[in-house]
Amino acid sequence: xxxxxxxxxITEKAQEILASYPSGVTIRQLHYRLVAIGMTNxxxxxxxxxxxxxxxxxxxxxxxxxxxDRERSMYGETKDEEKELEDEIENAKDQIKxxxxxxxxxxxxxxxxxxxxxxxxxxxxxxxxxxCMRNSVGLAPCKGYPSITFLHDAYNRFENAEGNGKELLxxxxxxxxxxxxxxxxxxQNNLQxxxxxxxxxxxxxxxxxxxxxxxxxxxxxxxxxxxxxxxxGDVVECDAVEPKTLAEMCEVAISEHFDDDxxxxxxxxxxxxxxxxxxxxxxxxxxxxx
Numbered sequence: 001x002x003x004x005x006x007x008x009x010i011t012e013k014a015q016e017i018l019a020s021y022p023s024g025v026t027i028r029q030l031h032y033r034l035v036a037i038g039m040t041n042x043x044x045x046x047x048x049x050x051x052x053x054x055x056x057x058x059x060x061x062x063x064x065x066x067x068x069d070r071e072r073s074m075y076g077e078t079k080d081e082e083k084e085l086e087d088e089i090e091n092a093k094d095q096i097k098x099x100x101x102x103x104x105x106x107x108x109x110x111x112x113x114x115x116x117x118x119x120x121x122x123x124x125x126x127x128x129x130x131x132c133m134r135n136s137v138g139l140a141p142c143k144g145y146p147s148i149t150f151l152h153d154a155y156n157r158f159e160n161a162e163g164n165g166k167e168l169l170x171x172x173x174x175x176x177x178x179x180x181x182x183x184x185x186x187x188q189n190n191l192q193x194x195x196x197x198x199x200x201x202x203x204x205x206x207x208x209x210x211x212x213x214x215x216x217x218x219x220x221x222x223x224x225x226x227x228x229x230x231x232x233g234d235v236v237e238c239d240a241v242e243p244k245t246l247a248e249m250c251e252v253a254i255s256e257h258f259d260d261d262x263x264x265x266x267x268x269x270x271x272x273x274x275x276x277x278x279x280x281x282x283x284x285x286x287x288x289x290x
Contacts, residue, residue, distance in 0.1 A: 005039045010052040011061060013037060021243055024068035026123040027053060032239030041218045070122050096285075103277040105270045107136040110262050113169050114161035116154075117250060118142055118200075120174035120183060120238065127243040128173070131250040135258070140170075145183060151190055158196040168198040171253045173246065176205040176217075177235035178226030203253045204246070205238055215240050 017033045018025060031049045035041040056062040108114065115137050119128055122141035132139040138157070142150060158168050170187065174180040181202075188200040210217065217234025220227045238246065 003040070005034075005045060005048065007048065007052045007055070010034065010039075010049055011056050014049075014053060014056070015062065018062065018066045021066070021126075023126045023129075024066060025126075025243075026068060026070065028123050029239045030067075032237050033242075035218075036215055036240035038216070068126065070125060100278050100281060103270070103274040105266055105273070107263070107266075108258075110266050111259055112165075112167055113257050114158070114164075114166035115169050115171065115254060115257055116140055116157075117171045117173070117254070118187065119172075120144060120180055124173070124238060124243075124246065127246050128250055131247050131254065135251070135254045137254055142183075142187075144179065145186060148190075151187075151194065155191060155194040155196055158191065158198055162196055168196060169257060170198055170200045171250070171257075172200055172202050173204045173238055173250070174202070175235065175237045176207065176210060176232065177237070178220055178224045178230040178232075180205075180235075180237075181232065182226055201253075204249055205236055205241070207232070209241075210236050213241065213245070 013034055014030055017030060021029075027050055028046075030053070031039075031046050032041075034049060035045075039045055053062060053067070057064050057067075116139070117128060117132050117137055118140045119125065120142060122143050125139065125141045128139050131137075140146075140150075140154065146154075162168060170184075172184045172187070174183055184200040184202050188198055191198045205215075209215075215236045217236045220230050220232075220235045224230075
């Protein structure tokens with residue numbers, strides 16, 4: 001059955017959407033952004049997106065680097081470039097200068113809360129990396145319900161932070177659907193079962209946000225066993241939200257749990273210790289010459 005969502009329509013809309021993803025996007029993310037502006041959300045239309053974007057890249061209409069594949073990654077690197085001694089010396093000098101300025105205390109070391117950001121979709125990792133890195137907060141893409149191994153690794157981090165007297169907090173971003181809404185409770189219960197008292201705070205997606213952003217929904221999946229007891233109506237995936245908006249939501253959520261006055265005290269201590277750090281390095285280099 002023909003409809004308006006032709007290859008041309010998909011390509012034109014995709015070009016506009018891709019401009020808002022400077023770090024690249026997955027095909028799945030693009031599909032949900034297209035759904036958010038009206039395209040039908042089903043397997044057939046997803047396949048249309050895949051086909052349209054494959055052709056658009058081969059035809060140089062869309063840049064190859066516009067897309068990322070987080071499920072496949074290269075390990076290691078084959079290096080074959082020749083090195084120039086003078087270039088390496090200059091690089092080393094730059095590194096030494098960087099080391100001299102590099103001293104810093106951990107941003108959260110005197111904060112009462114230990115914070116991590118958890119996201120349901122690994123495909124959205126690129127959206128959350130910048131706000132998390134900027135605020136020195138760990139990012140955990142749990143890919144739905146995480147494995148026990150993934151949870152145990154988290155338990156070790158949380159147990160260490162709890163031993164340092166910290167309150168434990170997960171800021172969670174997931175889909176508004178039967179499983180996406182249930183995951184935060186599952187995370188909290190399983191981590192408490194392992195032995196750490198973690199609070200999981202759901203930041204998105206929530207019904208009020210869906211209404212405010214006017215995001216289109218679809219019926220919940222029949223294959224999800226939790227659909228039988230679902231009373232939330234149509235479901236919406238996080239991928240439908242503009243990346244800039246998600247990043248801002250993450251930034252705000254983190255800042256709400258960060259004490260700026262405590263950080264000012266940390267910066268004063270950091271500056272004092274940096275002077276001693278630089279002095280010690282200079283003495284070390286001087287001793288090496290001798």
